[in-house]
Amino acid sequence: MKVLSLTARDAFNDNTIKVPFFSQDITNEDKKAVISALASPLLTDGPILRKFENDFRVFTGSKYTVGVSNATAALHLSLKALGIGKNDEVLIPDMTFVATASAVLLTGATPVLVDVNDDDLNISVKSIENSLTSKTKAVIPVHFAGRACNMKKIMEIARKNNLRVIEDCAHAIGAKYDGKHVGTFGDAGCFSFYPTKNITTIEGGMVITKSKTIADHIRTARNHGITKSLTQRYSHGRPWDYDVTEPGYNYRLDEIRAALGISQLKRINILNQMRSKACEYYNSKLKTVKGIKIPISDKADAYHLYVIRIKNEYGVKRDQLFEKLLKNGIRTSVHYKPLHEFTVFKKRAKIYDKLDNSKQAYKEIISLPLYTRISRDIQDKVIAAIAKQ
Incomplete structure (x- = not known):
């Protein structure tokens, strides 16, 4: 078993550090929600997750929501649902976390690095236009630091060039553009609930979309490609009687983290x-x-x-x-x-x-x-x- 080194362990327990870079906002209500979820007969893929998904749908004004294990999974599954893969190019800002690019590589597609604006560090519309090729199939605008990208211009470019748009909203829960929540403009919006984010489920993510086809694909793909949810499998009939129509992933969001998400989202x-x-x-x-x-x-x-x-x-x-x-x-x-x-x-x-x-x-x-x-x-x-x- 690998033991955490003293230097790594002490990095967050250093007595010389008087001002931390971040600090989670965990309340007694959050703790009670987690403890209560532990009593659930289904600790994953159950009713608490469904409630979190619905609460998030209402909050963002989206049509469909699918909870997943993290925002990287959200990006990966969204790209896969849109058919992005080998020989395709996806435009992403050079100034973003590595997960944005890694999700593209995981599909077999090629990330194309695009410049950012000087003022807000969001993806540059001009650089998007300069980076288009016959292989460009999608663009991932990242709402950097919680400030919305120029979605009007980006969507105009997307429509003109038949591009799919996946919004990376990892920083941007609660951010609006023209009165609408970010993530509702493109084909899908991907959110993160990592501990440093504005709300946390420790690890976790969410996809929002206006497309039932995309939502259904992601909902199945997050659970190994199995055509029935855990609740559906055990509520009637034989629990092993399901189909797998294509390979999937273990990208589920469990009931414990969903409970924390529900509690955090309230405030x-x-x-x-x-x-x-x-x-x-x-x-x-x-x-x-x-x-x-x-x-x-x-x-x-x-x-x-x-x-x-x-x-x-x-x-x-x-x-x-x-x-x-x-x-x-x-x-x-x-x-x-x-x-x-x-x-x-x-x-x-x-x-x-x-x-x-x-x-x-x-x-x-x-x-x-x-x-x-x-x-x-x-x-x-x-x-x-x-x-x-």
């Missing part, structure tokens, strides 16, 4: 408001610091990350600021190391356009601590450490 609006206020406070204090570029924001954002940029006028490079903050007991991170920097994507992704904005942003961006119950005192420590030269 998503409050949680997002708390994140919004924390971002507004950062903005008010950091906007006057020379060389610090604060993020643009909108009331429709989900405020998942607070990403500033370190310009030359600041006098210290991004990595130097990272080290300085760490010495002051403040954890920060970078979202993200661009995909073109990774060995696997250097070998297996394609690039047809310049990635100037992505490359420049990577030199400058740093994500500050942001979570629902971050105090003004904690934020002041972060702000003071940045402002002090």
Whole structure:
């Protein structure tokens, strides 16, 4: 059995760290929901998951919802449901988590790395147009940091070029575009409930779609391709009497995590408001610091990350600021190391356009601590450490 090294274990128990990068918002109600779910006769693929799916459907205003094991599974299954595979190309932003690209590779298709906007780090519409080929079959806009992409322009390009659109909404639960929840514009929207996200099921994800065909395909594929749910198999007849029409995956979301999701989703609006206020406070204090570029924001954002940029006028490079903050007991991170920097994507992704904005942003961006119950005192420590030269 592999033992976690002391350095890895202590990374989150370091007494020198006074300001964590993130902190989960778990209440007594959440704990009660989890404990209650443990008494369920079906610990997976049961009625609690169905309720979570329905609650999420209502919250997002979508037509169909399917809970899965994580957002990577959501992206993978959505691509497969749309028939994306070998010899196809899928446009994705260079500035995103590796899962977006990995999901494309898992289908046999090729990710094409596209530049991002300089202001909000969302996928560039111009770079999408510059990256189209006869093999382009889909585009995955990522709503970076909880701010919606330009879905009007992206959908126009998609319709003109017969492209499928899968929205990566991992950062964006609660985010709106033109009054509609993100994820409802394309063929499918994929959400994450990882511990750092605005709500968590520890691990977990969700697909929303307006297509019954896509929803049915994902619902079957998440469960090994079996044509009946666990409830259907045991409610009547012989439980082994089912069919498998094509290979599937073990991408289920269990009852325990679904129960936590139901509980967390009840207060998503409050949680997002708390994140919004924390971002507004950062903005008010950091906007006057020379060389610090604060993020643009909108009331429709989900405020998942607070990403500033370190310009030359600041006098210290991004990595130097990272080290300085760490010495002051403040954890920060970078979202993200661009995909073109990774060995696997250097070998297996394609690039047809310049990635100037992505490359420049990577030199400058740093994500500050942001979570629902971050105090003004904690934020002041972060702000003071940045402002002090």
